[in-house]
Amino acid sequence: MTLAESERAQVIETASGALREHTTARGRGGLPGLLRALDGIAPRGHTDLSTSIDNLVRRRSVRPGMLVVLSDFFDPGPVLSALTRAVSRGHDVFLVQVIAPEEEDPDFDGDWTFEDAETGELLDLTLDAAAIEAYLARFAGLCQQLRGWSRKHGATYVRVRTDEGLEAPVRRLVGRQVD
Numbered sequence: 001m002t003l004a005e006s007e008r009a010q011v012i013e014t015a016s017g018a019l020r021e022h023t024t025a026r027g028r029g030g031l032p033g034l035l036r037a038l039d040g041i042a043p044r045g046h047t048d049l050s051t052s053i054d055n056l057v058r059r060r061s062v063r064p065g066m067l068v069v070l071s072d073f074f075d076p077g078p079v080l081s082a083l084t085r086a087v088s089r090g091h092d093v094f095l096v097q098v099i100a101p102e103e104e105d106p107d108f109d110g111d112w113t114f115e116d117a118e119t120g121e122l123l124d125l126t127l128d129a130a131a132i133e134a135y136l137a138r139f140a141g142l143c144q145q146l147r148g149w150s151r152k153h154g155a156t157y158v159r160v161r162t163d164e165g166l167e168a169p170v171r172r173l174v175g176r177q178v179d
């Protein structure tokens with residue numbers, strides 16, 4: 001959207017507390033480079049999302065504008081506080097929560113070993129109906145927090161499943177919806 005208006009767009013990814021800035025794109029001709037930058041993003045260690053957002057908005061080179069945060073938002077830090085600071089510095093915030101289908105509708109029972117895609121850490125769990133119910137309650141609470149924060153601060157919040165095509169979520173994003 002910004003490239004079509006000849007505005008600047010840049011991909012900035014965070015991993016292990018560091019920001020990695022990709023080349024700034026401008027105009028429609030910048031789209032291939034922007035898409036390559038997005039395609040090249042892979043899990044790389046633990047991300048402290050709140051610190052990353054704070055570090056980004058404090059940079060002198062980053063002027064207030066559209067700030068699109070793509071994350072699962074499963075972060076223990078004060079993410080909503082960091083987002084509030086971004087809004088107070090003039091950023092128009094768009095939250096895109098990316099989740100796998102099984103995060104929204106888990107179908108697990110018994111003993112499982114889960115691997116954290118970012119850190120490679122393994123976690124052994126025994127899952128039963130009560131554990132899944134507790135997880136779903138926490139997940140619903142997280143989504144409600146993101147939704148409520150977005151409404152309060154005039155932000156956009158879109159939840160996207162990894163098995164979903166891009167057209168519908170992009171339409172919701174452009175329409176500035178709050179899922």
